[in-house]
Amino acid sequence: MKVARRDPSAFAKRFLPELTVDVVLLSVGDDGRLCTLLSRRNEAPYKGAWALPGVFVGRTETLESAAARALRDKAGIANVFLEQLFTFGDLQRDPRGRVLSVAYYALVPKARFFAATAEIADAAIALLTIPSGDERSGAIHADSAEGRRMKLAFDHDRIIGMAVQRIRGKLNYAPIGFELLPDRFTLLDIQHIHEAVLGRTLNKDSFRRKMLASNLIEDTKQRQIGSAFRPATLYRFKKQEN
Amino acid sequence: MKVARRDPSAFAKRFLPELTVDVVLLSVGDDGRLCTLLSRRNEAPYKGAWALPGVFVGRTETLESAAARALRDKAGIANVFLEQLFTFGDLQRDPRGRVLSVAYYALVPKARFFAATAEIADAAIALLTIPSGDERSGAIHADSAEGRRMKLAFDHDRIIGMAVQRIRGKLNYAPIGFELLPDRFTLLDIQHIHEAVLGRTLNKDSFRRKMLASNLIEDTKQRQIGSAFRPATLYRFKKQEN
């Protein structure tokens, strides 16, 4: 089925594509909206448009290492939840030639997101508007903090859209929302994360019940401080017993 | 961020991996077990071991076209549900060198599966044993029709395992089970498909209720024939209104 790599005749005919990794770094801002980090391109193609942080994959690194390197070099962020999303290989996705992109998505609490991304030149935070699951119409929109629509390079709108669809799906069966929260959080904090990801409001009572019954979080016996009213209990994500 | 393709200095340094597509063609046999098609390798590495149908990706075909070509050429099957699964890029996954594999999974009704695969030389049907979701222990096993354990080449055990995990997850929110059924089927047929995929038995009453309430299937007003008892109503998958 496969031919030994050093067979020169087969090797000559073989197509070797260029390979990049692009990362959708997601967080949830104070306004309860999903946001991601984009870099402005200052060369063609798509000069002036906004692109996801990405790198070419090196010879001696895995796909995941390359994604982590993209995050570190282009977003100043390390040690976050990082998972493969999808591989984009359309023939015309890059006008320069055939370039495949293995897309990853990463999740990070807002404090780390805003602290790290504030340092990056030519980068900006994009507030995302994504049609909710039941709506067929409408594309992804990325807006700057000032409210300007950001034009996306390549097929990065599709990549971002798929990242959001993916975490929406995973939210229901994987403890993924906690990756977007700091160590200690209130029940309402988790609910806001879920609402931001799902793009719709949730019933508070049943959300609380389900979360408390999930065995995923534990009471820290601490209370929120600085609130002008009754402070909420702080919970933390429970390390899973193996 | 990215450099123009024709820039010779950047191009020279760039790593161009070899790229294959492998397909997990899944069906459910008469015994209610998940099964897939494997080919025996007759060259090193993994000579004599069993591998998924796969091809190298050509210069002018998309990843999905390559996957469809692998299915057509190596399994004699076309026009089936086909979806990207994951991209495997570990450094050591192929002892000959760095070869990436974009894995796909395909679903086909058992009649087509067995009719097509009977014609393929050096191929065999593997009956799969996959640990259910809550069990952490245990790896994927592939057994021949005669009950012999089949040794899998490369990381194809991981690929198959991930394919099964994926369809298990999708079964709950996507009308994916119908891809494993013929045009007309009984409610019990669908249940058997779900049980095979999930690897556990389901409650008949609530499965029927949920399926009938789902608006995914419609009564054909036909009955099953040839049964030695009361024949079940035949349903068909309802084409979704757009």
Add this chain to the structure above:
DNA sequence: TGAATAGTGTCTATAAGACAATATCCC
């Protein structure tokens, strides 16, 4: 008619949504 499975009706347990009542904090 009997065997065997299809399909219906109903009861119960559990989970979700609604909402009132009470608790706790800061000012």
Add this chain to the structure above:
DNA sequence: GGGATATTGTCTTATAGACACTATTCA
């Protein structure tokens, strides 16, 4: 104490599982 939100308790409704009962076919 007043304002505001957290937290608890309870009622109602929807859904899942259990199970008994009826229906239909072939031998």
